[in-house]
Every structure is written in structure tokens, then in C-alpha cells.
Amino acid sequence: MKSLNVLAPAEQHWSCHSCSGCCRQHEIEITAAEKARIEAQNWPQTGEIPPGQPLFEPLGRSGRWRLAHQADGGCVFLRPDGLCRIHARFGEAAKPLACRLYPYAFHPAGGRDVRVSLRFSCPSVIANRGRPVTDAAAELRRLAGAALPSELQRISPPALADGIPLRWSECQRVVDELAAWVEIPELGWPERLMAGGLWLQLLAAAWRESPGERADEAAATARVLAKGIVEQLAANAAPQPDRVAWTVFRQHVGFYARTDAPTLRGKVVHRWKLLKASLAWASGFGRLVPLVEGLRPTAWKQILHDTGGWPEGSDALWRRYFRVKLHGLHFAGAGFFGWSVLDGFAALAAVLPVTLCIARWRALSEDRKRITLPDVHFALAIADHNHGYSAGVGNRAARRRIRLLGRDGGKPLYALCRRLIGDER
Ligand code: SF4
Structure with missing residues (x-):
């Protein structure tokens, strides 16, 4: 696939500061493939998740699923130190796509052009903390490729x-x-x-x-x-x-x-x-x-x-x-x-x-x-x-x-x- 032309906002900085806000406030819907991948990670055997704690919750009667949350509101995979258990054990690529993308949002802009925005629900985005977003071009291209359909040209x-x-x-x-x-x-x-x-x-x-x-x-x-x-x-x-x-x-x-x-x-x-x-x-x-x-x-x-x-x-x-x-x-x-x-x-x-x-x-x-x-x-x-x-x-x-x-x-x-x-x- 031809490389995407990712256009990031010049004035915005961001790095994750592990405040865990997104892991508490967001419902993370997962695909059937992501659910199967997490199930294959064998979490009950690790002893990291309390017995009886479900990993997933159904989204009403839609047949879709989201990650479950702990009693204190945090995602089931959120560790007390603010880090993600899946990330720590299996690496960033093993996480659900929604978690990997946040706080970025990618929108097709014609041809191979992709415009990058950020969600200001993340305190580090609001405070403009971290490295310039434009410095993350390779990571943004990779994430945009995962987030967007391959036939970008069809999007009006x-x-x-x-x-x-x-x-x-x-x-x-x-x-x-x-x-x-x-x-x-x-x-x-x-x-x-x-x-x-x-x-x-x-x-x-x-x-x-x-x-x-x-x-x-x-x-x-x-x-x-x-x-x-x-x-x-x-x-x-x-x-x-x-x-x-x-x-x-x-x-x-x-x-x-x-x-x-x-x-x-x-x-x-x-x-x-x-x-x-x-x-x-x-x-x-x-x-x-x-x-x-x-x-x-x-x-x-x-x-x-x-x-x-x-x-x-x-x-x-x-x-x-x-x-x-x-x-x-x-x-x-x-x-x-x-x-x-x-x-x-x-x-x-x-x-x-x-x-x-x-x-x-x-x-x-x-x-x-x-x-x-x-x-x-x-x-x-x-x-x-x-x-x-x-x-x-x-x-x-x-x-x-x-x-x-x-x-x-x-x-x-x-x-x-x-x-x-x-x-x-
Ligand atoms: S809200 Fe932002 S800074 Fe906090 S954990 Fe999520 S991505 Fe990182």
C-alpha cells in the first residue's frame, strides 16, 4: 500500500503522562478479533486479575463487547501504577486499536492525505505537554494505516x-x-x-x-x-x-x-x-x-x-x-x-x-x-x-x-x- 501523507497540527504537543484518565472514563469497544486475542493471552493464569473479575462486558443486546471495568472505575487491565497490563506484558501492538489510537483521531482528506486531530479529553493534550506531534510522523503513519480503511479514495x-x-x-x-x-x-x-x-x-x-x-x-x-x-x-x-x-x-x-x-x-x-x-x-x-x-x-x-x-x-x-x-x-x-x-x-x-x-x-x-x-x-x-x-x-x-x-x-x-x-x- 502506498504510504499515507499524514498532516499533523504544527502547534500541538503531546506525550502520554500515564494519568490513567482515559482508562477510567472511556468505554472501549472491542472487535471479535480483539476479544479472541485478549482471551488467548490467558489472563486468569497470570494472577494479575482478581478471580471472578470479568474481562469483557456485553454492550446491551447488540452482540458487541467492551472491556470491563474494576469496581473503582478503572479499566480491568489498568495497573495501580497507571500502566496497562496488556501493554506491559505483550507490547503496544497487543492492545485494542481504540486504546492505541487515543488521543489521536485520523480523518481522510482526499487521495493519500490524512489529517490528524487530537482529543482534548486528555489532560496532556489540553496542557500541550510532551513532544511536538509533528515529530511523531512515523508513528502517526502507522496508526493512521491501522485506523483507516485501505480504500481512502472512496471517502467523500x-x-x-x-x-x-x-x-x-x-x-x-x-x-x-x-x-x-x-x-x-x-x-x-x-x-x-x-x-x-x-x-x-x-x-x-x-x-x-x-x-x-x-x-x-x-x-x-x-x-x-x-x-x-x-x-x-x-x-x-x-x-x-x-x-x-x-x-x-x-x-x-x-x-x-x-x-x-x-x-x-x-x-x-x-x-x-x-x-x-x-x-x-x-x-x-x-x-x-x-x-x-x-x-x-x-x-x-x-x-x-x-x-x-x-x-x-x-x-x-x-x-x-x-x-x-x-x-x-x-x-x-x-x-x-x-x-x-x-x-x-x-x-x-x-x-x-x-x-x-x-x-x-x-x-x-x-x-x-x-x-x-x-x-x-x-x-x-x-x-x-x-x-x-x-x-x-x-x-x-x-x-x-x-x-x-x-x-x-x-x-x-x-x-x-x-x-x-x-x-x-
Ligand atoms: S488521558 Fe492522556 S495522559 Fe492520561 S493516560 Fe490517557 S493518554 Fe495518557
Whole structure:
């Protein structure tokens, strides 16, 4: 097979620091071949796994399997020193593919090109700790080869919007432009994100009107229009989000403010907690039920209070986050539930206000009024744990929520961002 052309994000560093977070928070689904391989490793004979501890759990009645977890929440193969038993005994290649890939994500980008993104649920990714990702080219090629189908050419680029397919070259130009919007230092985050979404909507409208003429002029005209509209909005008082926008956004935060609970899955007590949490997020009344360790029951109204500015370091984190996700095509097409660039960018933009809400929740849970950079790291790790991976943020209901927030050129999402983030500039 011809070698893959792996394109890694230049600004991102990463090395595993064995914190074992991923081995506790993630459900690792395994293939039938991986299950057979692990069974052949004869774990009961090693004495490393307590008698009676199952190695696998069925995934409902689907006929599929995942790795089991210990009573303390860690993966069945997690050692007390944070290392993996399979890795230690048989080497990295013997582990399930999902464990080998994490925190990398590989997305086809046309021909032999593969774009690399990273999951910010890993604390070392968030903190940008370790060696430059670009230094790991050989390892990335090997992992991408294992993760992706051999017939890469058959994979289509994401659509720009419903009914507007893109060629790979067009997709790249569109993504480059989005990356440029999130870099404009003279605009605040609400304006940068709205400008990118608005530019996409104007471009989609122009291409729909004249499908044969996808000239650069349409993109340039949309650029001028989007910047003008956004600068005007920024100069005016913050628009007030309407009740629908608040309700939809609150529900959206509810789907991000949770982590897998592999040891609780399927248990009646957990289902009851999920139901209570869903009701609180839907109604906005009462105290929100935490589905993440480190949060305590808190009223939604409290989360909306101003917490006095983003902590130092947040701006650089957000720039890196958006660049990595855009560069790695980790927001649309194969990188995000098959969504179009337009819907996927709106969902990606919404991660910022969602993260702010979770960060405020964490500060309140520790009786603090101001959020700190560790709060932002904590919140982004949870949000990105779900973004692109949990059904609740990628199903039809989620797309309806995102389209409601993105209607009228993205004004509802912008109004929410100004209301929540405007104070935090
Ligand atoms: S969460 Fe990241 S740093 Fe921690 S064990 Fe997993 S890959 Fe390593």
C-alpha cells in the first residue's frame, strides 16, 4: 500500500503522562478479533486479575463487547501504577486499536492525505505537554494505516451544507478560511465564531443560487459581508437571547456536561439519575444533577452569573483548540457524525459557551466566584470527551438544536455567546 501523507497540527504537543484518565472514563469497544486475542493471552493464569473479575462486558443486546471495568472505575487491565497490563506484558501492538489510537483521531482528506486531530479529553493534550506531534510522523503513519480503511479514495469530503457537495480542494479552502476567522485578534470570540458561521451561510446561499459558478468571488463577497455584519453587531449593545435559544442551549450543555460511567451503565440507580438530570436540564428549574465527578448540584441561574473574565491562558487554549479541530477535519464529515461543514462548524463554535458553563459550574462547586485556568481545562476535557463521540451531541435532536441556534445567520448563538462570554472578554 502506498504510504499515507499524514498532516499533523504544527502547534500541538503531546506525550502520554500515564494519568490513567482515559482508562477510567472511556468505554472501549472491542472487535471479535480483539476479544479472541485478549482471551488467548490467558489472563486468569497470570494472577494479575482478581478471580471472578470479568474481562469483557456485553454492550446491551447488540452482540458487541467492551472491556470491563474494576469496581473503582478503572479499566480491568489498568495497573495501580497507571500502566496497562496488556501493554506491559505483550507490547503496544497487543492492545485494542481504540486504546492505541487515543488521543489521536485520523480523518481522510482526499487521495493519500490524512489529517490528524487530537482529543482534548486528555489532560496532556489540553496542557500541550510532551513532544511536538509533528515529530511523531512515523508513528502517526502507522496508526493512521491501522485506523483507516485501505480504500481512502472512496471517502467523500463533507458537504458544505445540505445538497451542496464539496470537492476535496474546495473543502480545504473552506476550512482554511474558517481557520483564518478564528485567528482575527481584533474581534472577540463571539464575533470570530459568528463571522465564520455567517460566512459559511452566505457562501452556501451564493453557491445554491449559481451552482455552476463556484468562483472565489462568491467567497470574497461573503467575506466582506460577514465581516461588516459582525463588526456592526459588535459595536451595538449585546442582543438578548430569546427563550427558545436559552432552552435549546441549556439542553445542549446538559449533553456535554457528563462523562461515561462504565461501572454504572445499565444500573437502575444510574438510569434514574440520568432521568432526573434530563428533567432539570430541560426545565431549567431546581438544581442540576451532576453526572461528572467534581461537580455538585447547582441551579442553572447561578451558572449564568458573571465570573469576571477568562483566566490568563484561555485565549491561547481556544486558538489551539479550534486550529487543531479545523486542521484535523474533526468537526464535519467523517470527523463528526457525517455533518456538513456548516452544521459542524456551528456545533464546534458552541463548544466554547458550553465549556464556559461547565467551568463556572466547577468553580461554584468549590465555592469560588471566579473561574481559573484549571476550571477551563476541566470543562473542556469533559466537553471534548463528548464532542464528536457521544450520540447525544451528534444525533438528529442535536442537529435540530444546533440549527435552531444557528438560524438567522447564527444570531441566537451569537446572542448567547455575547451574554455569556461578552462579560468574560
Ligand atoms: S488521558 Fe492522556 S495522559 Fe492520561 S493516560 Fe490517557 S493518554 Fe495518557
